[in-house]
Amino acid sequence: MDDLYRDYILDHYKRPRNFGELEPHDLEAYEHNPLCGDELGVHIRVRDGRIAALRFHGQGCAISQAAASIASEELEGMSIEEAGQLGADWMLELLGIPISATRRKCALLSLKAVRGAVTGDASWPNGSSSG
Amino acid sequence: MPQAVSAARAAGALAVRDDFPILSRRFDGRALIYLDSAATSQKPAVVIEAVAEHLRSHNANVHRGVYALAQEADAAYEGARAKIAAFAGWDAQGTILTKNVTEAINLVAHAWGRAHLGEGEAVLITEMEHHANIVPWQVLCRERGARLRYLAIDERGELSLGQLDSELARGDVRMVAVAHVSNVLGTINPVAEIVARARAAGAVTLVDGAQAVPHMPVDAHALGADFYAWTGHKALGPTGVGVLHGRHELLERMEPFLTGGDMIASVDFQRATWNELPFKFEAGTPPVAEAVGLGAAVDYLAALGMERVRAHELELTGYMLERLREVEGLSIVGPPEASARGGLASFSLDGIHAHDVAELADRGGVCIRAGHHCAQPLMRRLGVPATARASVGVYNEPHEIDALVEALRAGRELFGL
Numbered sequence: 001m002d003d004l005y006r007d008y009i010l011d012h013y014k015r016p017r018n019f020g021e022l023e024p025h026d027l028e029a030y031e032h033n034p035l036c037g038d039e040l041g042v043h044i045r046v047r048d049g050r051i052a053a054l055r056f057h058g059q060g061c062a063i064s065q066a067a068a069s070i071a072s073e074e075l076e077g078m079s080i081e082e083a084g085q086l087g088a089d090w091m092l093e094l095l096g097i098p099i100s101a102t103r104r105k106c107a108l109l110s111l112k113a114v115r116g117a118v119t120g121d122a123s124w125p126n127g128s129s130s131g
Numbered sequence: 132m133p134q135a136v137s138a139a140r141a142a143g144a145l146a147v148r149d150d151f152p153i154l155s156r157r158f159d160g161r162a163l164i165y166l167d168s169a170a171t172s173q174k175p176a177v178v179i180e181a182v183a184e185h186l187r188s189h190n191a192n193v194h195r196g197v198y199a200l201a202q203e204a205d206a207a208y209e210g211a212r213a214k215i216a217a218f219a220g221w222d223a224q225g226t227i228l229t230k231n232v233t234e235a236i237n238l239v240a241h242a243w244g245r246a247h248l249g250e251g252e253a254v255l256i257t258e259m260e261h262h263a264n265i266v267p268w269q270v271l272c273r274e275r276g277a278r279l280r281y282l283a284i285d286e287r288g289e290l291s292l293g294q295l296d297s298e299l300a301r302g303d304v305r306m307v308a309v310a311h312v313s314n315v316l317g318t319i320n321p322v323a324e325i326v327a328r329a330r331a332a333g334a335v336t337l338v339d340g341a342q343a344v345p346h347m348p349v350d351a352h353a354l355g356a357d358f359y360a361w362t363g364h365k366a367l368g369p370t371g372v373g374v375l376h377g378r379h380e381l382l383e384r385m386e387p388f389l390t391g392g393d394m395i396a397s398v399d400f401q402r403a404t405w406n407e408l409p410f411k412f413e414a415g416t417p418p419v420a421e422a423v424g425l426g427a428a429v430d431y432l433a434a435l436g437m438e439r440v441r442a443h444e445l446e447l448t449g450y451m452l453e454r455l456r457e458v459e460g461l462s463i464v465g466p467p468e469a470s471a472r473g474g475l476a477s478f479s480l481d482g483i484h485a486h487d488v489a490e491l492a493d494r495g496g497v498c499i500r501a502g503h504h505c506a507q508p509l510m511r512r513l514g515v516p517a518t519a520r521a522s523v524g525v526y527n528e529p530h531e532i533d534a535l536v537e538a539l540r541a542g543r544e545l546f547g548l
Contacts, residue, residue, distance in 0.1 A: 002494075002545055004490065005487075005491075005545055005546070010545075010546060010547065014547070035502055035503075036484075036485070036501065036502050036503075036516075037485070037502065037503055037510065037515075037516030038484075038486075038516070039516065059484075059516060060484060060516075061484035061485075061487045062483075062484065062487045063487075103486075103490075106486065
């Protein structure tokens, strides 16, 4: 069993949940990691202050794509306020695999997009990367 | 053993792996397999020792001291410059030591560009350039109100001399800047031909030789370029020392790039006059120990013989292309035949992102690179977000290519492909 490429990670990578566009949507954001070429956008539909539906779209490595897929299942139904306060630990715990410093950006890309969409602040977690 | 391995050995391949101390390191019990020389080369013991010996026994600042030790440091630095210059077929006075190729190109873009590029004129580069040979020209063109135009790559990842001619015929091109060898496609560009046509059209030329000088015989003077840049750390030398060869008549007319100590003839309270070449372009204390290390590196390469280095890497590249093509779903960018390329292969693998490809290679103990390779416009042109890249050096051997191929196969299996 591979530490990083666990069965469920590869399953989410190959068959990502909540993937595609969502029309109409209320919130959206787009993030990319220029170092590795990962691109991830998110569309969010809001009802009563909660995430009624969301879809990710884009392309990237197994870690960034699986993270988006896994996160999407947790995010549905969550309040906008709560989603805007999610931290890196939430994502890393959900992933449940050891994430090296170089893969951290991959792992957090989807959360960065979600936080950007719900808070309008794209600077999380610590400003943008360079290429 | 596959046929190509014995062929590579029969051709008198180099066997210098033991000269490189780092290659005896083991990761998870496995020997280090380093296939990332296009990013930076490993260093032979003679280079490491030359740097250490300089710092241990000959260290003093250069160009100012009268004491014996300072004169040793001067002799070491200027001796290194002379060797570095000669290695690429240039004279020492026209050879400026910079920090890296990026600084060398910035030097030309500032010091030549600001004085010579006019509004409405053009700089011509190519779609396969490294960011180091794109961004300085973008900034210069914006500042000068000039245009930045690109030579396209064809299906093989090569340039068209026909397009070069039509671009030059527009009459506005003042600078043609082109990579000698592409760091993504591997393409060896016909730089002598490009330079000759550019010169005939009245344009100044700059060649980015970062991926060429360490891997094949290069006579920058014979190529005819006005400026030729390369860097030490890709040529078995230390980081922190780059090289810019420039034609005297151009360098003489250029104002300095960086200013401060060492580059002046005299300074009074309001103005200064400039030192002679090459010192006019070397402000501040230069990378002395690094230059000494690069001097040792070019000695090492010259002793191997650059013809032999190229022959060795050509065999390896041919073998690498052949073995990589055996991997299902793998596609290689750039010219199909090894003879048209430097010692590297960028590729994508269906169903596995380049970043994961590099991670899976590492599982097999193999170091390769993944990403845009500082060539985002080219990535866009190729229509891929990123590629994985394997690149060879003098120390690589065919079995290391086999290890990469095995790791890729194991990775496909893990991904259920």
